[in-house]
Amino acid sequence: MRATVSIPCQTCAGARRPSLTPGSACDRPAGTLSPVMNRLAGETSPYLLQHADNPVDWYPWGEAALERARRENRPILLSIGYAACHWCHVMEHESFEDPETAELMNSLFVNIKVDREQRPDLDAIYMNAVVAFTQGHGGWPMTVFLTPEGEPFHGGTYYPPQPRMGMPAFRQVLEATAEAYRERPDDVARVAESVTGYLRSAGRLEPTDEELRPQLLEEATRVLERGVDRTWGGFGTAPKFPPASAVEFLLRMSRRGVGDDPLGAATLTLDGMALGGMYDVLGGGFARYSVDAAWLVPHFEKMLYDNALLAGCYLHGWAVTGDARYREVCQRTIDFMLRELAVDGGGFASALDADTDGEEGLTYVWTPDQVRAALGREDAEAAIAHLGVTDGGNFEGATVLRPQGEPPAQWPRIRDQLLAARMRRPQPARDDKVVASWNGLALSALAEAGRRLRRAEYLDAARRCAGFLLTGMRGPDGRLRRTAMNGRASEITAYLDDYGAVSLGLLGLYRATGEQRWLREAEALVAIVREQFTDRELGGFYYTPADGERLIARHKELDDNPTPSGQSLMATVLLQLARLHGDDALESEAAGVLRLAAPYMERSPHGLGQALCALDMYLSPPQEIAIVGPGGNPSTEALADVVADSYLPNAVVAYGGRPDDPPLPVLEGKGLVDGCPAAYVCERFACRAPVTDPDALAASLRA
DSSP states (O other): OOOOOOSOOOBOOOOOSOEEOTTOOTTOOTTOSOSOOOTTTTOOOHHHHHTTTSSSOEEESSHHHHHHHHHHTOOEEEEEEOTTBHHHHHHIIIIITOHHHHHHHHHHOEEEEEETTTOHHHHHHHHHHHHHHHTSOOOSSEEEEEOTTSOEEEEESOOOSSOBTTBOOHHHHHHHHHHHHHHOHHHHHHHHHHHHHHHHHHTOOOOOOSOOOHHHHHHHHHHHHHHBOTTTOSBSSSSBOOOHHHHHHHHHHHHHTOSSOHHHHHHHHHHHHTTSSSBOTTTOOBOSEESSTTSOSEEOOEEHHHHHHHHHHHHHHHHHHOOHHHHHHHHHHHHHHHHHTBOTTSOBOOEEOSEETTEETTTTOBOHHHHHHHSOHHHHHHHHHHHTOOSSOSBTTBBOOOOOSSOOTTHHHHHHHHHHHHHTSOOOOEEOOEEHHHHHHHHHHHHHHHHHTTOHHHHHHHHHHHHIIIIITBOTTSOBBSEEETTEEOSOBOOHHHHHHHHHHHHHHHHHHOOHHHHHHHHHHHHHHHHHTBOTTTOSBOSSOTTSOOOSOOOOOOOOSSSOOHHHHHHHHHHHHHHHHTOHHHHHHHHHHHHHHHHHHTTOGGGOHHHHHHHHHHTSOOEEEEEESOTTOHHHHHHHHHHHHSOOTTEEEEEESSTTOOOOGGGTTOOOBTTBOEEEEEETTEEOOOBOSHHHHHHHHHO
16 A cells, blocks of 8 residues: 555645746746756756756666666665655755755765656655654655665655754764765665565555455445544544545445445535635635645645546535535636646646745735725625635735635625736746646546536547547557656656556546547557556556566555555446446456455545445446437437436446447447437346436436
8 A cells, every 4th residue: 555644745836827847946036047957957857857956966766876876885865756845845945955965965875856746656665665764654855765776774754954843954864874874784784675575565465355245335434434523524633635535435325325424424524625725715626635624724735636536526426415516616626727737738737836936825815905905895895704804814914715604795706806816916836747647537527527517618628638648648659658748748657547547537538428439548548557567466456567667666556545546446447347348357357456455445444435436336236328329419418418417426338329339238239219319228238128318317317
């Protein structure tokens, strides 16, 4: 499983705003780069480029750095972070920009800088090592000391320039670690061997021998219900992170009738997160997490993956409850993504920074005078009262907006005018790096919301995103790449979560549109996964491909927090394809993933929400829906709309009567009825009588 991180992931990152692109650096004004650049100057990662003018002799991860360490018998200082990371910025300014600290680093170590979003494989391995060294504490920036063979022997997270709060100064750590490597090589070798052995053994997840049974769903539901914050929703205290996959699971369990009140736990969380604060009531979208239990004061960065996942959560919350507030939050979250994260070509940028001009939250908070300057007198006083804006504020002398009570009649006008005023302020930087897996999550949200909400512009954006992923982020070998920047794909091969998220998004786009291309493309990506990532001994999938770079360990991941793991995503994809094709082998491979996750489901359901959703599908009777009729025909579309309006998370949908129909069993023998488009509702390919009337289809689905 991924390392459990107890220090908050201090992301930050930013549209119509400065972009972190090659040639720029962090939040420095243009033209302030040092004329002396280090080895990172030619990289495409915004995070690495932030460090390109440090006096540290940084290497990117690669053979050149490793070979030098071996040749000179030097230890490696590996620093891992990402462009949106607040504390990464802090440590850079305090230590990596300091000439004396840099000189010490250069004299004692081979220094390697890694972007965790580009190389999550390295991040996962060495984060597990840091968690072991620190007895459960991890986070970014991550600092790990390695032997020339890449084996970790010491590590931590952020180190201050001077000793404080029980933490040693960074220079003290550098000198003590280098001395240990030089003076006590046998001790270092023993630690490195022990930790490396642990990392390798952790990658060998053993499947359960027990039958996968509904009781796993029931117990996981009970654990989640016991752990929910009965005042504000969510799980735990502060800091509080959005539990998207766990909420999705609770919504499913409300449909299954499991637990005491899973729907109550889900809606309490959806309501709490949407109160305002962590949710941006002016511009839409969610920050990475709340620093308090009440979802009020956010850590202000906005990540693509959070917003894609939460848009789906609120869409499903609306589908289950009919509560129009959830529909609005979904729409405004997607509108935020399209407005502020879309990049040229159809993809989406990774994140908006928490900091503006070096000050956290500067773009987003308000004083009464700022509200009055943006609005007319009557509107300003109404806004101040409704949004809780006070002279003292609730965040460092200013106010994070949170609506109180019923909105005034002029609220839509007030909201739009305040947003326009906010957009005229200095804006946080945007990390323009396109990550395949996060864009796959965005694709899923856009496709389903476009169909369910009848928003053609969302479907068009989904098609553009899919096209970008399949052209701009795929190499000549047909395989995905992990990231792209400025329309150019990196050479870094995609990982399991990339293939899983993109495949699932493509299947969602097929379900939303009936366009056969997306199904074929998903099947092609799954074929690569089955060839390159499968563990044929223990089942499930490795995170890295078989022909990828050989690291000290080849790991598997199960943790679905903050994003669904590649394992869980692939289990979901395989189950959908298995039921479209009637393929028992695919179903068996999905079950192999679930058997790896089963031992953790009862005790850690908060971190296995997507795996539990896949288990719900596995344990549900296969349900297939065939819609037969010409694409674009109003009668065909009316039937497809009925299916989209229904909350059927475990059903699969196939389209027939179109050119190049895929050879799917559920379509065999299915045709128009009296010349009219028809829908067939089936279970294990045994179908009820076809219907041509949308109302009749809705009744059949309810039954």
